[in-house]
């Protein structure tokens with residue numbers, strides 16, 4: 367007697383409802399993130415990480431408190447929370463509660479010249495222009511602009527921009543085909559939306575043969591840029607122009623036009639890119655360095671996606687939003703750029719480039 371083989375039946379399992387415990391865990395994770403954020407911020411503000419970094423064999427909270435002239439009990443509480451947030455480790459020695467910085471925290475939190483730096487993010491998210499003003503104007507939706515923001519905000523943005531500039535110049539530019547040779551040989555470079563000038567100084571110092579122009583629409587940011595250039599002795603090689611990107615009309619033509627964390631802010635991005643084309647020499651490069659806003663729901667739920675969702679609270683107030691990299695690729699192609707490409711330098715920093 368033969369028995370028929372059982373017929374496989376496809377079974378579809380309905381998605382199971384998450385439990386209260388699982389959902390509560392998601393909220394607890396938000397609270398934990400907030401606690402970690404505040405802990406890092408306190409540590410940066412009071413020089414606690416810097417002090418710990420000086421003690422590569424570890425330091426106990428009472429010694430740390432004595433060194434910094436801060437309360438020993440509070441210091442122990444802070445150390446525990448900084449350890450919980452994985453920014454400190456316990457020193458691997460027997461004599462009690464001594465802490466060292468966790469691996470790479472020194473460059474991530476304390477070194478403004480590091481391409482991996484993240485310390486400035488702990489300043490920008492605290493600024494009232496971000497969440498506080500958003501909360502106040504949520505009913506009215508009243509928009510703002512750069513000239514309505516305070517000096518601390520401009521300085522915090524410039525601090526955030528510093529990490530982007532450090533990665534871009536020269537590392538990012540080196541990855542754009544044909545660009546590094548041109549810059550090394552000496553070229554005319556235009557930085558759009560140069561803000562407080564960190565990128566301009568870096569460009570001028572990295573490429574001593576280049577002539578550089580910086581354009582921004584905000585007078586106060588340009589004053590800061592001018593002071594930075596003067597302090598670096600670069601005012602002869604870098605010219606500043608106050609103009610909106612939409613109304614750009616310069617006599618010079620350029621070999622490179624670059625823009626860092628700002629193209630998403632354009633009031634009329636099509637016109638800005640047309641202006642870029644008009645200001646480029648044939649074969650000239652256009653490099654857009656920006657946040658790559660996630661293009662999928664899954665991407666939004668990653669830590670970088672959530673980070674960038676935080677930036678959107680400010681962008682909304684100046685009437686724009688961060689954009690996915692694909693938007694820039696399409697934009698450059700639509701405007702006739704050739705050899706268009708893109709690459710991610712970090713999960714929150716992408717380059718899109720093309721040539722006229």
Ligand SMILES: C[S@@+](CC[C@H](N)C(=O)[O-])C[C@H]1O[C@@H](n2cnc3c(N)ncnc32)[C@H](O)[C@@H]1O
Pocket residue numbers: 512523524527528530531558559560561562563564565581582583584587609610611612625626627628631632633
């Ligand atoms: C996020 S900040 C970036 C500044 C600088 N690129 C950096 O990396 O630090 C944006 C800058 O773009 C300028 N900006 C925004 N929209 C502009 C426009 N339509 N025309 C001219 N400047 C503009 C602002 O004034 C501000 O200085």
